[in-house]
Structure formats: C-alpha cells, structure tokens
Amino acid sequence: MKIALFAGDGIGPEVIAQARRVLETLELPGLTLFEGDVGAAAYRRHGHPLPQETLAMARAADAVLFGAVGDFSCDDLPRELRPEQAILGLRSELGLFANLRPAAGFPGLEHLSSLKPEVARSIDLLVVRELNGDVYFGDKGERGSAGGREGWDMMSYNEAEVRRIAHSAFRAAMGRGKKLTSVDKANVLETSRIWRETVIEVAQEYPEVELDHMYVDNAAMQLVKSPGQFDTIVTGNLFGDILSDQASACVGSIGLLASASLGERQTDYGTFGLYEPIHGSAPDIAGRGKANPVAAVLSLAMLLRHSLGREQDAARIERAVEAILADGVLGGDLGGTASTGDIGDAIVRKIV
Amino acid sequence: MKIALFAGDGIGPEVIAQARRVLETLELPGLTLFEGDVGAAAYRRHGHPLPQETLAMARAADAVLFGAVGDFSCDDLPRELRPEQAILGLRSELGLFANLRPAAGFPGLEHLSSLKPEVARSIDLLVVRELNGDVYFGDKGERGSAGGREGWDMMSYNEAEVRRIAHSAFRAAMGRGKKLTSVDKANVLETSRIWRETVIEVAQEYPEVELDHMYVDNAAMQLVKSPGQFDTIVTGNLFGDILSDQASACVGSIGLLASASLGERQTDYGTFGLYEPIHGSAPDIAGRGKANPVAAVLSLAMLLRHSLGREQDAARIERAVEAILADGVLGGDLGGTASTGDIGDAIVRKIV
C-alpha cells in the first residue's frame, strides 16, 4: 500500500504531520509513504506548483493525502504558476472526477453554526461535485470586443461526463438516504439541459433512489432555509464549488470537514483517490500550532475507506475523533484551547 | 407618469392587485397605468411569453411593476416559449443591466430566519447583480462530441459591461456603508480576471469606498457564517443569481423582499426600471388569498424612488409596511393569518 503525502502550504504541513502520526499509530502492514511538493512550496523549490516528480509520485500511489495550497506571496504570479494549479492539475491529470463532500453536524457542536441549533443539527448531506469538466476546464482566454478587452470561458458538459458522475452520485445515494437532488440551471443553460436529461436517463438504473431537480439559485436558498431536506446532492464543478462550501459553512465547524476526490482507476484495494480537508491553507495562522488537524485526520479515514479498503481502520479513526470532541479537546476555531499537537496527541491516545 | 403593470402568473396577479391599490391611494397627479401580459398567461393568450405589445408597452412607460412568471403547465415547452423568457427578454431588450437586491432583516421578524436571531439581525446588505451579460446571454447550443451530445454555453464579460455595473455598485455603496465586495472566481475564470481588473480600475474614481474581492465559494460561505460583514456586493449575472437568493434566504422572510432592475435610459423623473418581488409565482398557493403582497408593495416603493423621483411617496409606503408588520399583520408565510387582501387593506389604511 502506497500513500503519497502532499502537505503543501500554510497550515498544510502541520495538519498533515498529525494525520501521519495517526496513520503510523495504526501500524498498517506493508505501508509505504512518499512525500511530494505542491503549491507555493513546490513553486519556490522547483519553479512549478505541480512538479513532474509530484505528479509521478501520485500516479504511483494508491491514494494521495493532500494538505492545502495557497500563499499570498503568489498573488501576482500568472495563473498557471499559482498554487491552486496544483490541485486543479492533480484533479485533471489523475482523472479525479468525483468530489465527495459530506457535511454533517458533530453532536454537541451545533452552537458553532450561525444557523439555529435545531437547523444545524438537521444537516446530514453529501455533495457529489463533478471535478473534471464544466467551465473550469473548457477553452478560455481574452479577446478584443466592441466593449474593449473581453474575458471568456467555455462551459460545457457531454453525456459521458454527466453519466459517470451521475452513477457515482446514485451509488452514494444508495448507501445513504436514497434521495438525490440534482442541481442545475436548466432554465438558462444548455449545459444544464444535457446535464438534466442525462441524470434522468441514468436514474432508470436506480429505481430505489428518489430523484429531484433544483435550480442552483433555489438550492442556495434551500440550503439556508432547511438544509435538513437534503440527502445527496449532485451537481457540476462550478455550482458544486459554491454549494459545497455553503453547506460546510452551515455546519459551522469547517476545521472538521473532510473531502474525497475519486477517479476511475482501481487500485489493488479500492478506488484511487485524493483526500483533503476542506479548509484552506490559512496562511494567517500557519506555523503557530493553531491549526485544527481533525479535518486532515478525517480525510485520512476517508482515504483508508475508499482507496485502501480498510473500513475498520477508518472507523477506528472516526470513533477516536468523536471521542476527543466529546471530551472537549477543541482547537481555537471551535472555542477551545487545544493546539494542533494536543489534538493529534489526543486522537492518537484514543486509537484502540 | 406612465407605469406598466405586468402581473404574470401564479400569485403575480394577486400581489400586483394590492400594489395597485396602494398606488391609487397615493393619488399621484397625471399617472397613467397600463396592463400587459407576460409569462404563461401571455403564452396562453398570444402564443409567446413576451408578446411584442407587452414589450412596446414597457418601452413607452417610465417604469414596469412586475409580478412573477412561471407555471408547471409550461415545463415541457421549448426554452424560448417558457415563462422565464419573459423576464430574461425584458432584461435584455430594455437594457436592464443593474439588478439591485437589498436584503435586510425586518425588526421583530428575526425569528423567521433559520439563522440565529443575532446573526439574522446583523444583515443589511445590497447585492448589485449584472443582468445583461455573462453565461446567460452568450452563444449556447448543443453539439456532438466524443462523449456524445454536449451542451455548451459561452461565458464572457468585457470591460464596458463591467465598467457600467461597477459604477452602479460604487454609487450604491456611496449611498450606504461605503464598503464594496466584488465577487468573482478569478482563480479559475478569464471572465473573472477582466471583471476584477475592471472593478479595480473603476475604484479609482471612488476613493471613499473600501473595495475588496472575494471568490464566489468563499462568499457563499461568508454569507452564512457572518452575513453582517457585507455592505454592498457586486457580482456577475450567474453568481448574482445564486448569492442574491442565498442572501434573501438568510433574512428569512422572502415574501417581504423587493428588487429593482435598472437600465441606462433616463425618464423625465428618474431612471427607467423594472421592479419585482423576489418571490416567484408560487403556483401551489395561487388564487387562494394566501400570497403576501408586501414584496410587491415594496417593489412599488422602489419604483417610485428610482424611476419616478418620488422619494416621499416611497417612504410613505415603506413606513406603512413597517407599521403593519409592527402591528402583527402577518401572512401565513410569516406565521400569521392575514390574507392577501387583509394585508393590502392594512397598508392602505396606514398610508397617510
């Protein structure tokens, strides 16, 4: 079993260090770890946010555990050299098309949400976001126009792209509440029309799943008004970027939320994937022991489950995290005083 | 002074009828009212959701008061005949490029929000959404691809388009808290790069306004976490569609929220514009006296202010609405029992 650790920038290295300790505590037989450079750290060392060595390391691994990328020092670089290109490049080069973003409240932490406690408590949803298409990866550029310089980006989805993410979403919904909401803007976009037609077609194969469709503006509204109505949401890259962050904010404790980005390649143990906390690089608190490593540790649990087929180890980690939260081992982001290392220590001690 | 009333579908006619009563109570000298068909109602009568007569009526008027469009019976029509085309067509044909969507809590109604009362109470923001460009009005279509049928939509903004909406937004910010947040996705989109560069250029002319930039995913997160941080937000058509609905949902009482869509044409009294409640046609409750006409009435107040230069009449209406809400005259949507007509009666009685 090979795991590539890409710690990245800001608080990335600190949180990945704790996840690594947790991983080592599990003493998995035959596990090899690699470390690769990504983001601003990679740009400084190799002149590129996603060096060829890093990409090769990812391809050779069964899974990637990713920290975070982004650094103010790179704000003035051309887009292709900026830290975000590391994650965009990994997603496209590795064919990581299915982003799973669970958002669920942690018992006892509802007060951290800006939503009323009863609303926050009702949240238990999964956003399945397409990651390889849409306006993210279409042709784009700048051209002249009667109105001066014009920026343009091509948005598109074809049936094959929608079909594979729809299958991922229906399968995920089957393992959850069997309710899938497909989000689009079919009253305005041709891209969404193909999206919706294809999702409806795929639905035939999952008769047990209740499917509905929602326009993205309404979805953004409903996610605030009554997020408890959602079970599984499937949507494109751009709408998924917005809605998954909104859903995370509804939960209130984004320092605790993990994500998986899965591809089609099967490893000997499961599906190849990249796992990352949804919080960013938070350069303002980096290097001061203030980062919450829980999301990175829970990303590791997702990695063990989906890419290494180690459900029991994943569950051990998740139970340990629940236990330390119940014990009140909380970082500053959750109103507590525990440092990054304290939280890592506590989780390691609870792993049994 | 000429006002065109386009009541439309669902609860549109009911709420516009009450707004009309309020308008008549003001006894404005030399006021002429026209009524035009839009949406599914227009499709049924004329075979098109935005008949030429309606468009001509709008062009001849100083302002349009719009109800709502949308009807389940039209779900299977081709896109160009669906009710939404009425509002999209009016926006583009009349050059209504600046959509102003205020979102602010009403004192005493914070409990209607799913946000904690102290968070809901902190909301007092204005979304300035560009309405004539972006992926809404670019070329679009369906084509073949290796992955089967592919839907595509061109997203773009040029400097002239961004400049004019930026000016609207900076001017609006000057009349509010002098803080403007421009929302884009400049880490991914070329459209956003031109957007951001142009907003920064226009900012030179408004040195008193504090400008910042936020990615749309972060904005969706911040709008949930701490909506009180925002004063004025400016963004493109697509992101504005999503964020303005999200902001309205944060307030909690969308039956009370109004919007203005302004063009460049100056009338004898102000700026030509279209005004509409942000709630939709709500076909499920149509025709049963259950609709809340407050948003339509407040849209009328915006119309009087921006298009007819009648600030005092606008303020009279707004005070009357505040008074009836304080008196507890609330529709079912706000937990009360007042009918559409009861609410209209109460507002008319308070107009002094």
Ligand SMILES: CC(C)[C@H](C(=O)O)[C@@H](O)C(=O)O
């Ligand atoms: C950094 C950025 C390009 C990225 C995205 O938009 O996909 C991020 O917001 C995310 O959601 O992982």
Ligand SMILES: CC(C)[C@H](C(=O)O)[C@@H](O)C(=O)O
């Ligand atoms: C009906 C639809 C086309 C429209 C839009 O997306 O602009 C609506 O959502 C709005 O915001 O007025």
